[in-house]
Amino acid sequence: MPSLHLHRANNPTIDEYSAAGGVDFYFTFAFQPIVNASTREIISFEALVRGPGGEPSAEVFALVPRENLYRFDQACRLKAIHVAKRLKIDTRLNINLFPNAINRTGLNIRGTLQASLKEGFPVDKIIFEISEAEKLENYPLVIGIFESYKDFGFKTAIDDFGTGYSGLRMLAEYQPNFIKLDRNLIADIHQDFVRQTIVKGIGNICKQLSIEIIAEGVEIEEEYQWLREIGINIFQGFYFARPSFEALIDVQSKLF
């Protein structure tokens, strides 16, 4: 159930982003680091939408009127850039796109581009993640929009790879800069021959196509070590750091 305090009209902390998104509550972001183990540095933070008290994204999205989903998704992008900039981010920034919200129109790129420029945030440091976990309503249009983002200089990633509706199809038609291997493929991979075989296969595909793999949802050292041994370099997950509310936290160097 949504938290009561999240859904209050006349919330004094509502800002222009809430208004632009068509919601009557304040929303903000938590940030989770993404590390490159070969260079031993944080290369990006993924922005994850949160309610005013840190409520998770599912609770936040449950309160968005369906007819405003597109507006809200757009406002999320703009605010993620704004908050990250306020926190003085100096790495890349991963931003999630809600795929069926970008179906409505392709014109939202310009808004994101202008926000990036206004905040002084380099376009090529923004990585848009699009999930394959949701069935796309208009497949060619989404691919086209993804291509446009790339043309504008943004980086792109297929999110939740390996769990959804269209991962290989999407990859066949569109090659992003990154794919994010889903937690379901990574859980206990150090002792799961089938998952090991699948992930090695994806690794070969990505190597041939010059796509970088981000292993997300890494929770324990054994998973990390196994993935590292087969040549995966980029990681995200609770093993390194949980998302932190309106903060860019460091990762302990002993972990990787």
Ligand SMILES: [Ca+2]
């Ligand atoms: Ca994501």
